[in-house]
Amino acid sequence: MGAELKNYLHEQYYFRLRLGFAALAVLSLFALLAFRFSYLQIKQYEHYQTLAENNRISLVPIIPNRGLIIDKNGVILAHNFFVYTLEITPAKIKNLEETITELSQLVEVSSLDRKRFKKFLEQSHSFESIPIRTHLNEIEAARFAVNHYRFPGVEIKSRLFRHYPLGKLGSHMVGYIGRINDKDLENLEKSGSLSNYKGSDHIGKSGLEQFYEKYLHGTTGLQQVEIDADGHAVRVLSSSPPIPGDNIILSADSKLQEIAETAFGDRRGALVAINPKTGEVLSYVSQPTFDPNLFVDGIDADNWKQLNESLDKPLINRPLRGVYPPGSTFKPFVALAGLEAGKRTPPFSIHDPGYYALPGSSHRYRDWKPSGHGTVDIQKAITISCDTFFYGLAMELGIDNLTAFVRHFGFGRKSDFDIKGEIEGLLPTPEWKMRRFKQQWYPGETVIVGIGQGYTLVTPLQLAQATAILANNGVAMRPHLVTQIQNTLSGKNQIIAPVVQDKIELNPGNVEIVKHGMTDVTLPGGTAASVGANAGYAIAAKTGTAQVIGIKQNEKYNEHNIDERHRDHALFIAYAPAEDPKIALAVIVENGGHGGSAAGPIARKVMDYYLLGKLPTAEPVKADTKLPKNTNGTATIPEEELHD
């Protein structure tokens, strides 16, 4: 018993020793856990708190509806609608080609779609969602939805799309929006508006869409959304609604625009019509045009190539960026310079032998009428477009005085127009020539500036603006297309008031002489008598022809012997009614030949409609109200009009 008990107690002692050791181990390991918890929950609390919040809360931008572009009469030129797009997030896809091939068994994916996708792929980050197909119809969307589980990383999204219901009409004026690229991002960052573009894919790229971007875009709303581990929104924590973009209302009228564009036919050129009293641009034509809808979801390579490489250069915004020698349309301004400088005070007149020669030189500057015009005073010089008269006048004025004067009419400088990209044109001076060519100015160069040739280059907008300034007796109004900015929430309109840019000090009598000369242009005996025939209102105008290629001395220009693209440009400026101008315009028909016959009729149709509401009779106007076709060839109907 004693030994057994001793043995038992001994055994129990050792056992308790081991138990004590185990208890110590248990407590120290629990202490280790406690230390770990204090590290995670107290020391690193803020770190993990942030991580949990980031996990949980996602800021979802709500893209505002883009403002509409509306013409003078309420016709919508640009609006928005929702379309289904099929989008791929490349980072989530193992084999892109395979996935696209499989997708194409569900929804049609054309080779154009693939090309466009590839283009976007190169420009985007792999975690961005890139459209492979846009404008899915309901059936396609449903078909994909059923098979969605097979395509992780592919989503159907409902995106706001811009649509230009009138298609090609006025596309250079309206412009287009396109996907935001790196350069746009840079600009947005510089202007501090990057945060307002969270979630936006598009931005105005040209025309009014670009210029009025900050009004049209609106303010992006923000939703704080609680998300679960799969990224699905569970509930909205807070939300600031987006503020839709403002609508912009134009002074241009789509009907007038249609008449003007139709009048050009398939000829290239430009037309700008301005209300001289306000500077409101009534029509803004650049021919040929293009369909801006092509650019909205990214233009595909084939269409791009076609537009970009076309000899007709449809992408050039001619009224702003096309530069042409003004030709004889320059003459009224030269005439006014002569009058104002006191060089040609009536009843001064010359005898025109059909040419002008500098004193002591045998070089003849020919008149367009080889036999000459006989006795010509300043008014008649305009009416019959006498070159000889203006050669001499330019010489007497001197190049510096001449350019300094006409610069007041907007030549050689930007007009502060509300479309970006305006070109200054060129009013040559001796300093300019020295800078540009390191050459001295020759007197002969002054001579030809008198008839709008030589280095002189103007844009159609400048020509129209100069005409408007003249019509408005020297008061220069800022040319602009947008007259009202409409707040879509309040419905209140901010009127863009006409701005007086300049008031040229002119002698009213001198202005009257020039205007009279121009009015006679459209009367029998004038260079554009046919344009004024049976108008029912008086048109003051000036024709012009600008040489595209040089004609050698003694060589005769023969329109029919010259390649179409080397023919002269036809120019025409006009305002009407002559006694109380409501419209001033400039028309250029590239390689159109003579101004009066090629460009004049276009001007007349525009003025007829604007002043009398008269539709052109010779060619019936086709109403182009059909919806544009999308890239897949199926017509799409706007899902939902967002504005009215």
Place this chain on the structure above:
Amino acid sequence: MISRLLHHLVKHIDAFLMVCLFFALLIGLFVLYSASGQNIERVYAQCINMIVALSVMWVVANISPQKLERVALLLYVVGVLLLIAVALFGSISHGARRWLNIGFTQIQPSELMRIAMPMMLAWYFSTREGKPSAANFIIGGVLLAIPIALITKQPDLGTALLIASSGFYVLFLAGLSWRFLLGASVSLLALMPVFWSLLHDYQRKRIEILFDPTQDPLGAGYHTIQAIIAIGSGGTAGKGWLNGTQTQLDFLPERTTDFIFAVFSEEFGFLGNMLLLVLFSLIIMRGLMIASQAQSTFSRLLAGSITLNFFSYAFVNMGMVSGILPVVGVPLPLISYGGTSMVTLCLGFGILMSIHTHKKLVAT
């Protein structure tokens, strides 16, 4: 009459342990309600599990340790035979062969081994006279190795490790020499690089991720990372019951079972964790006390092993969820949802209570 019946009912129940268990189970129900997305059905189901488990506990507590000692060998043999049967005819689910179909239901013999293993070893050492010899320990080691090899093959590494440790606790408490323990640890450490060099690259990668979840944040490491965020963002006092964002928004995986501790930790914070650690410590200390007061070699070895095994479960689970241990499939005892582990656990507590309440008066 009623009081006598009541006395009879509770006479083998240890009050201290019972109160602790009651609190732990209550906490478990509240956490489960939150973790399940406020699914009361799930809570009811767990209540049923608890009732079954506590009944088993009561039954076992009323069985004397001597009777348990007599069935130890039988249980072990049956367990091993069932494990062999699993290896031969077991049904495969989730890539592992763990279940045995016995006609009307499926059983998981490795669960039986959790109790049978320490019982077997405790019985084995209780049959040896005096201080166990080295040969005894070798035989003990072999008895331990057989079921572990079978379970590892299933494969169920987590269970194998925990059963191994429950067996090891018996060996340790039976007096396995310190010299051997030291020698074994040193040689194990020394063999590590050799073992490492034998592994394939992908296997190494897997082990590396096991210890450093940030290497694979969207794959194997995702669970641990989200659990750590849940724990850390709980802060001192927690986000409050039902307010854990990681929990309620599905960021936490397996949050009613193996990762339920992250839910608790997120909603009740550091203070809640401390409370749970204290509660677990009280249970363990009570178990070790019962072991130290136990009268036979069998009962003290078994009580010690069961208690330390409970600790293993708690420590491994909290350690893996808080990112200091690799993720192995171990539930948090008394808290995690699940019937089998609850029953096994309570069976262990029943044994502890049995040992404590069937003491004979011994003259000392």
